[in-house]
Amino acid sequence: MERTLILLKPDALQRNLLGQIIGRFERKGLKIIGLKMIKLNEELLTEHYAHHQGKPFFKDLVKFMKSSPVVAMALEGVEAVEAVRLICGPTLGRKADAGSIRGDFSMSQQHNIIHASDSPKTAEKEIWRFFNSNEIFDYQKFDMPLVYTDEELKI
């Protein structure tokens, strides 16, 4: 099954939204396979946002992401990358659809509450960027036969 990585950014923590956001992924039927609070440093952020290096907002973005701890979460599910990105909504919070996380909780392009991997390949890289192997859990989740059909569970 596909896996993906999300980060709940400092604005989610400071605005007391962690529980509500984690709850949205749980109720959707995604399986939490890793969850931790982490303080990001310059080195990790420079690697994570390498594709934004040189852009005018880069320095500010790194400063923001270092401003307090974040919550890293690894999720598993059928086509989890796309499902999670739909729940998050697009980058610019004020233009995101109501009902999505950014649509409901963000007005900003930078302070947009959450990061989600943009492809299965990126997701695998990002999971191992933020988690050690003993922090990712392989366990049986008993609601899976209700969340999916038998056919879908083979994907």
Ligand code: CMP
């Ligand atoms: P994220 O999905 O984590 O990926 C990169 C982040 O950079 C993005 O969410 C925003 O927080 C931030 N970002 C992207 N574009 C801009 C922009 N034009 N101005 C400020 N921040 C941005």
